[in-house]
Amino acid sequence: MSQAAYVAPAAVSVGEDPLEADYTLGVADKVRVIVFDEPSLSGEFVVNANGSLSMPLIGDVRAIGNTAGDIAQTIQAKLRQGYVLEPRVSIDILTFRPFYILGEVNKPGEYPYSSGLTVDGAVATAQGYTYRAEKKSIYIKRAGEARAVKMKLTPDLKIRPGDTIRVGERYL
Known part of the structure; x- marks a missing residue:
């Protein structure tokens, strides 16, 4: 069950908790990244000890201190650099750090x-x-x-x- 979701370039879709709208990720947060029409690039990722998400093809994406929207835009920009013509990225926050x-x-x-x-x-x-x-x-x-x-x-x-x-x- 997702806590918050981001579909770039649209706004963050969140529940009633205002924390989620501007929530910045940290170590141990778990997210689901969906690259539309690219199932091999999609999956569930945990922010590692270095503060990054290790993504297929594009490598590490800095996550710590960034919102879901910031990360989705970064992933889109990296995928646009020779991997996917017009990437659309959605990010769901699955679990928050403890x-x-x-x-x-x-x-x-x-x-x-x-x-x-x-x-x-x-x-x-x-x-x-x-x-x-x-x-x-x-x-x-x-x-x-x-x-x-x-x-x-x-x-x-x-x-x-x-x-x-x-x-x-x-x-x-």
Whole structure:
């Protein structure tokens, strides 16, 4: 089931989550690339540790930090250079990179991200708070940022792919 889709040069077709419209890919994101009328060039690809998608014929395409639209345009441009006359490329984001949760939860660890995930949902995925957990604030380190930021815990506080959530210990 796809989370977001891009058909170049049209706009990104996404769900209700505004994150998906300008979502930039990172290591471990999985995408489906479809080159219309060229099944041998289509397939499912994972952004590798170098931040690229390894495509048939054209080699590595830089993916990290780019949107699905940017990548589709890059693939089209490379295919146009002697491989396909008028390439049309569609990109679906199949899975996002995981999020991490640690601290005062029952099962800290790495979990798959799903669209629209909130901190409450992430805590539920980690089987809830421990009895010592601070339930009024939380620390979130966004992917690509240097340090965690303390945030007030609200029911609609969303997390993003690659985030690290730390549930602190309450003080009596």
